[in-house]
Amino acid sequence: RKEVEQDPGPFNVPEGATVAFNCTYSNSASQSFFWYRQDCRKEPKLLMSVYSSGNEDGRFTAQLNRASQYISLLIRDSKLSDSATYLCVVNQVGTDKLIFGTGTRLQVFP
Amino acid sequence: DGGITQSPKYLFRKEGQNVTLSCEQNLNHDAMYWYRQDPGQGLRLIYYSQIVNDFQKGDIAEGYSVSREKKESFPLTVTSAQKNPTAFYLCASSAWTPSSGENEQFFGPGTRLTVL
Numbered sequence: 001r002k003e004v005e006q007d008p009g010p011f012n013v014p015e016g017a018t019v020a021f022n023c024t025y026s027n028s029a030s031q032s033f034f035w036y037r038q039d040c041r042k043e044p045k046l047l048m049s050v051y052s053s054g055n056e057d058g059r060f061t062a063q064l065n066r067a068s069q070y071i072s073l074l075i076r077d078s079k080l081s082d083s084a085t086y087l088c089v090v091n092q093v094g095t096d097k098l099i100f101g102t103g104t105r106l107q108v109f110p
Numbered sequence: 111d112g113g114i115t116q117s118p119k120y121l122f123r124k125e126g127q128n129v130t131l132s133c134e135q136n137l138n139h140d141a142m143y144w145y146r147q148d149p150g151q152g153l154r155l156i157y158y159s160q161i162v163n164d165f166q167k168g169d170i171a172e173g174y175s176v177s178r179e180k181k182e183s184f185p186l187t188v189t190s191a192q193k194n195p196t197a198f199y200l201c202a203s204s205a206w207t208p209s210s211g212e213n214e215q216f217f218g219p220g221t222r223l224t225v226l
Contacts, residue, residue, distance in 0.1 A: 004152075008150075032211075032213040034213075034214065041198075041222075042219070042220070043200055043217035043218060043219050043220050044153070044200070044217050045217070046214055046215075046216065049214065087152070087153075091213050096141055096158075096160060096204065096206035096213060097143075097155060097158065097168075098213060098215055100145075100152045100153040101152055102150070102151060102152040103152065
């Protein structure tokens with residue numbers, strides 16, 4: 001089993017739609033969780049950290065379910081500019097290293 | 111502006127040649143990392159360094175070497191021993207220390223290496 005698993009997609013949604021991505025992780029002791037966004041042929045950029053209580057940043061909401069070991073990202077009112085690959089990232093327990101999922105590709109169409 | 115720079119953006123190499131990829135950061139971060147990304151795949155850790163003059167192998171260190179003589183700089187050498195070096199190489203840094211525990215990593219723009 002991979003340490004971090006994501007549905008690769010692609011998710012094709014119209015502008016204005018709400019879309020949700022899930023990610024599962026294998027190590028129950030993981031403490032740090034992030035969503036990164038990666039545009040085509042560019043570097044990953046931190047979108048948001050994921051906190052135990054859940055957190056929201058504008059149209060983006062991240063949630064953590066420790067019991068089921070999954071993280072979610074909800075995007076409301078999708079924009080064309082949201083088209084990108086979204087990487088689920090979890091820390092390797094006891095280290096500073098991060099484990100990256102392979103990403104979920106989102107394509108928003110007009 | 112604080113950030114991470116990588117150069118060159120595109121690099122072409124003949125088989126059998128060593129090449130060095132540059133990574134510089136002015137974020138005052140102690141920890142730095144090198145990853146490679148292949149099409150449709152996730153990032154894989156090559157080497158990382160938590161402090162000057164110290165570095166550790168990541169998951170795919172064979173055929174690569176690094177140095178960390180200055181806090182700001184973490185160059186990666188792709189040697190001729192690396193059998194499949196064509197990839198997108200990403201450098202990152204973080205403010206992680208054993209006491210801060212800050213894991214967020216910030217990436218440079220990457221170097222796309224092609225072996226001819």
